[in-house]
Amino acid sequence: MKVTLFGVEFKNPVWVASGTFGYGLEANELFPVERLGAVVTKGISLKPREGNPPPRIAETPCGMLNSIGLQNPGVERFLNEIYPRIESIDTHFIANVFGETQEEYEEVCLALEQADKIVAYELNVSCPNVKKGGIAFGHDLTSLTRLVEGVKKRVKKPVLVKLSPNVTDPVEFARACVESGADALVLINTLVGMKINVKLKRPELATVTGGLSGPAILPIAVRIVYQVYEALGDRVPIVGVGGISGYEDALEHVMAGASAVQVGTANFFDPLAPLKVLEGIKGYLEREGVEFNRLVGIAHESSPLR
Amino acid sequence: MIHELSARVVKNRPLTPRVYELVLELPPGSLRGVKPGQFLMLKPSPTFDPLGRRAFAFADLTESRAVVFYEVRGRGTKLLTRVKEGERLSVLLPLGKRVFPLEGERHLLLGGGIGLAGLTLLAKELFKRGKELLVAYGARSKEELALLSFLERLGVPFEVYTEDGSYGKRGLVTEALKRFKGWTVHACGPKGMLRAVKEATKGEAYLSLEERMACGYGVCLGCAVKTAGGYGRVCYEGPVFKAGEVEL
Numbered sequence: 001m002k003v004t005l006f007g008v009e010f011k012n013p014v015w016v017a018s019g020t021f022g023y024g025l026e027a028n029e030l031f032p033v034e035r036l037g038a039v040v041t042k043g044i045s046l047k048p049r050e051g052n053p054p055p056r057i058a059e060t061p062c063g064m065l066n067s068i069g070l071q072n073p074g075v076e077r078f079l080n081e082i083y084p085r086i087e088s089i090d091t092h093f094i095a096n097v098f099g100e101t102q103e104e105y106e107e108v109c110l111a112l113e114q115a116d117k118i119v120a121y122e123l124n125v126s127c128p129n130v131k132k133g134g135i136a137f138g139h140d141l142t143s144l145t146r147l148v149e150g151v152k153k154r155v156k157k158p159v160l161v162k163l164s165p166n167v168t169d170p171v172e173f174a175r176a177c178v179e180s181g182a183d184a185l186v187l188i189n190t191l192v193g194m195k196i197n198v199k200l201k202r203p204e205l206a207t208v209t210g211g212l213s214g215p216a217i218l219p220i221a222v223r224i225v226y227q228v229y230e231a232l233g234d235r236v237p238i239v240g241v242g243g244i245s246g247y248e249d250a251l252e253h254v255m256a257g258a259s260a261v262q263v264g265t266a267n268f269f270d271p272l273a274p275l276k277v278l279e280g281i282k283g284y285l286e287r288e289g290v291e292f293n294r295l296v297g298i299a300h301e302s303s304p305l306r
Numbered sequence: 307m308i309h310e311l312s313a314r315v316v317k318n319r320p321l322t323p324r325v326y327e328l329v330l331e332l333p334p335g336s337l338r339g340v341k342p343g344q345f346l347m348l349k350p351s352p353t354f355d356p357l358g359r360r361a362f363a364f365a366d367l368t369e370s371r372a373v374v375f376y377e378v379r380g381r382g383t384k385l386l387t388r389v390k391e392g393e394r395l396s397v398l399l400p401l402g403k404r405v406f407p408l409e410g411e412r413h414l415l416l417g418g419g420i421g422l423a424g425l426t427l428l429a430k431e432l433f434k435r436g437k438e439l440l441v442a443y444g445a446r447s448k449e450e451l452a453l454l455s456f457l458e459r460l461g462v463p464f465e466v467y468t469e470d471g472s473y474g475k476r477g478l479v480t481e482a483l484k485r486f487k488g489w490t491v492h493a494c495g496p497k498g499m500l501r502a503v504k505e506a507t508k509g510e511a512y513l514s515l516e517e518r519m520a521c522g523y524g525v526c527l528g529c530a531v532k533t534a535g536g537y538g539r540v541c542y543e544g545p546v547f548k549a550g551e552v553e554l
Contacts (some may be wrong), residue, residue, distance in 0.1 A: 019527075027525065029307055054531070056527070057519075057520050062417065270522070271310060
């Protein structure tokens, strides 16, 4: 089920989402990570980030809120301590890159240019849980345009942009990325939400709000993938992420317009979910006698059920 | 390796209105190598609501059976009480990288409430190795000593504390610390108790910590505990920490 996107050949279109899989090392104890099409790393910043105080997570109906705050050791320690350990894992890695300023995004990408295992960058402009950077770019067309143009000018590897669903019209932001030279769009990051502990009469998360993920957000992700594909599907590939826990969820993303998918929160409650999604898609293709690529955006071709 | 397995529920019955004993039958050999301090995560319901797994200590083990005690605290554990014998649950195990140390000749184990379940496997192991040990089990009152008969059956030396004096010695389980100076201390229980143990032992005790946890194997970074070197993961750098290393 090989797919070639932005000039890179992936062994399959089932990847794992940033922030739900560490750097791929822990899950290797559960299954051979090399079976995945790609691993998108936990967000990497220029300087180490301590992350937010606990409680960092809370369960919600068919979903969960998180506010980790991009805890990570920084790009230097990533390269020295973690990178040598992922080099032997036989699949592609995509670095999720975060910065508080445009320069920081550029510095992190440049530091990773020589790391061959990293085949592309996923710019995180949509994390709702940090005070500076990230969403400041993802919610402002001018800074987003400048960021994508700036990074594209300085790096050789493909640049993906992971967009926020917390905007009125995600298509505007997707278009700005494409016109600034982005090689692919990753849709979507988490939705801002909150939960209140009724017994204690106060918010459940230390940061009050957090990012909602899990099966609850599947229809929102599918809607945004569909809208962006409708507007820009002929320009760049879309990577679908949000609410995928089974192969049918993944196929909804694909039929809406995604050329690859990322399994995220399902990794927490069902660690073998990415493999189940992969096998499920294979089975579907066999039963239907159809090629994977033929399914991308296919829901746009016919009228809705009546 | 960590395994996701289907466990058959052999027993799921209340010991008190709030505390249940759950016995799981697992494929032969899957519990081999489980160490005192490690835990499992199980999904109380196969549906998406509630979404997550819940973490429980291995309170006891046989070749193919794991014993878990749980307190009904929220929706997940409430649903778990409805699971019938013969039904199956998805479990993830064994989890936790840092476990209780078995070195040293004399060990004091302090269990507060349901926290005792995090120490009983350790007690068995220390006893088997011929170490001198004492388990101190504390609860608010006699009615809340849900694990008393389990502790009695375990066959290790123990004493009991109740806050109201309705059973055993009157007072907090941390009282025992005064009489066993120089022993290796292990503790599991509510945060307030762990803080007291940390202070009384000047950070020397080994604490099994609890924190909200989504994955249990190190990828979600949800179960953060503050250490000198930044936030650690309870599920991965722990769940056992030297008291002096963590902020409680």
